[in-house]
Amino acid sequence: MKTKAVAEFIGTAFLVMIVLGSGVMAQNLFQGNSGLALLANSIATGAGLFVIIQCLGPISGSHLNPVVSYIEMLWGRLSKKETAIYVLAQMAGAFIGVIFTHLMFNLTTFQLSTVERSGLNLAFSEMIATFGLISVVALAGKKHVEFAPLSVAAYITSAYWFTSSTSFANPAVTFARMFTNSFGGMAPSHYLPFVGSQFIGATLAWLIIKSYQK
Numbered sequence: 001m002k003t004k005a006v007a008e009f010i011g012t013a014f015l016v017m018i019v020l021g022s023g024v025m026a027q028n029l030f031q032g033n034s035g036l037a038l039l040a041n042s043i044a045t046g047a048g049l050f051v052i053i054q055c056l057g058p059i060s061g062s063h064l065n066p067v068v069s070y071i072e073m074l075w076g077r078l079s080k081k082e083t084a085i086y087v088l089a090q091m092a093g094a095f096i097g098v099i100f101t102h103l104m105f106n107l108t109t110f111q112l113s114t115v116e117r118s119g120l121n122l123a124f125s126e127m128i129a130t131f132g133l134i135s136v137v138a139l140a141g142k143k144h145v146e147f148a149p150l151s152v153a154a155y156i157t158s159a160y161w162f163t164s165s166t167s168f169a170n171p172a173v174t175f176a177r178m179f180t181n182s183f184g185g186m187a188p189s190h191y192l193p194f195v196g197s198q199f200i201g202a203t204l205a206w207l208i209i210k211s212y213q214k
Contacts, residue, residue, distance in 0.1 A: 005085050007060035011052045011095040015064050016097025016176045017104075018048035023183035025106050037183060038160060046157030053149035062149075065170040066090055067202040071134055074206050087172075094176035102180065113178050113185035117165065122190075125165035125199040130201035132159060133169045140207050171195045 014038040022044035026037035049064075056062040063069045069086040072078045078086065102109050132155060138153035159167035168174045168186075174194050186194070 001082060001083060004060035005089040007056045008063060008086050008089040009096075011056045011060070011062055012064045012090045012093030012172055013100065014052055015049065015099040016173055017101050019045050019173060020098055020101040020176070020180055020182060020184045021104060023177075024101065024107070027183040028105075038130045038166065041183065042157050042160035042166075045160070049156055050153035051150050053152060057149065060086075063102045064090060064172070065133075065148070066172055067130055067134065067170065067198050068137060070199070071138070071202055071206050074203075083160055090172040091175055094172040095179065098176040098179045101182075105178075107182070111181050111185075113181050113187050115181065115185035115187055117186045117190045117194070122165040123193045125163040126168060126194050126197040127201035127204075129159050129163045129165065129167040129169040130198040131205045132201075132204045133167075134205035135209065138205070168194060169198060169201075174198070175198055 019041070022036070022046070023041045026044075030036040030040070052064065053062040056064075061072070063072065064085060066087045069078060069083050070154035073080065074085040099109060101107075102111065133152070136151050136155045137148075141148035156167060156169070158170065168177070174191060176188065177184055178188045178191055
């Protein structure tokens with residue numbers, strides 16, 4: 001279990017560095033062109049996510065996301081204790097990822113975001129984004145398991161664009177975003193609505209897929 005927890009910690013840290021670091025780089029390069037910044041951010045995130053899942057999948061399953069671990073627990077593939085260890089590793093990795101991003105770009109190391117991401121539409125968007133993610137995770141590898149990493153990465157890349165929230169779909173990454181005022185930041189007051197919506201979307205996906213598989 002220790003090896004799996006370390007893999008989840010490192011994988012989530014790199015995921016956050018990819019998400020936030022590419023956002024900072026895009027913001028620096030495109031100077032106010034938010035469309036190009038989002039394009040670069042989404043491509044980098046999708047590419048990086050594919051590599052992380054491909055590399056760490058055989059070790060820990062490469063959840064990198066508390067809602068994925070939560071759904072794996074509902075499927076009976078993780079115990080409650082294992083799920084708690086996974087989630088703690090993911091949350092710790094996410095925090096380290098944002099700190100390392102700031103260090104790489106010579107930003108203030110410890111920040112608290114003031115970026116506004118409020119509104120029922122964004123909460124609904126997160127529910128849809130996470131519903132889709134869990135559905136892809138559960139179904140993409142049914143016939144060809146080797147396509148699962150690419151399917152997840154492609155879904156997240158597209159979800160950056162078809163969701164109004166730009167698809168956080170991950171409580172650990174959402175947590176990390178509270179500690180940066182960069183392109184990908186989010187004010188702490190919006191954390192609970194986002195995460196609540198993510199868990200609702202994940203649970204709905206699980207219920208529907210479970211019902212379908214009976």
